[in-house]
Amino acid sequence: MDVRLINPFLESVINVYTTMLHITPHRSGLHMAQGGASPNSLVALIGMDGPAQGAVALHLPQTTALATVNHWLGTQMTEIDATVSDGIAELVNIIAGQAKTSFSEHLGSTVSLGLPSVIHGSDFQVKYPGKATWIEIPFESELGAFSLRVTCVMNEQPAEVN
Amino acid sequence: MKALIVDDSAVMRRVLIGALERAGISDVVEACDGQEGVDLAGQHELGLILMDWNMPNMTGIEAVRAIRGAGSSVPIIMVTTEAEKSRVVEALKAGANNYAIKPFTPETLVGKITETLERAGV
8 A cells, every 4th residue: 555645544534523523633653554453442444446445444442432422412421332333433434535535536536435334342353354555543632542544545456355 | 494414324413403503493304314315305394405425225416316306496405525526516416505515614514504595595
């Protein structure tokens, strides 16, 4: 994966959090993702297809996920439920949507998004297929730490994403 | 005035309800996909529809075409992550009256709602 493709996602995370949540997250690194997920975390995943193919995964500790949706809605939820999962799914949808618009306009052809899926719990692993290169962008924010993981290739070469 | 929100995200529907309330609209019905949106549009006397694009069962653009095909002229604002110019043109050709791109500030969306209703003479 060309790391230059990461910039639209980085910009999108900051813009989405700033615009929708009035929070400015700060990037704390950039590295290859090694797979797996922290215990008690929540992962929202969405696929991209068309001239840019790949997937975007938003990883949050459950405490960050709760704080994020509570902040967004002005609620005081204490457990991960359908509303929290739905809110994080919508966040990854908007983040991927803004990034894919950048790709579409650059390539002159529309990139399409799938519908987001959410996994949460204390005993699961996210396995990445061997040839897919995932880049992880960790962030710090006043709502807690989180990270965005992205795999993306351009044109006819499909990303190997399961 | 009654408004219809069509979005598969319950959280986004709550956010949109907040924007509608700021615009002075508190009578709201909700649909979680395009097909339910078309069904509710046929059952209620609506003054405004906020329509997502990517949803299961029936997309927002298909729902706009179905609503217009049924003869309704209710103002429709697309509220979506689909921000490419080609998508905007496609939605307007299908019969949408205005377009709001996610992410948005509450002020931006309230402005779109007000602008759309003024244009429609409401």
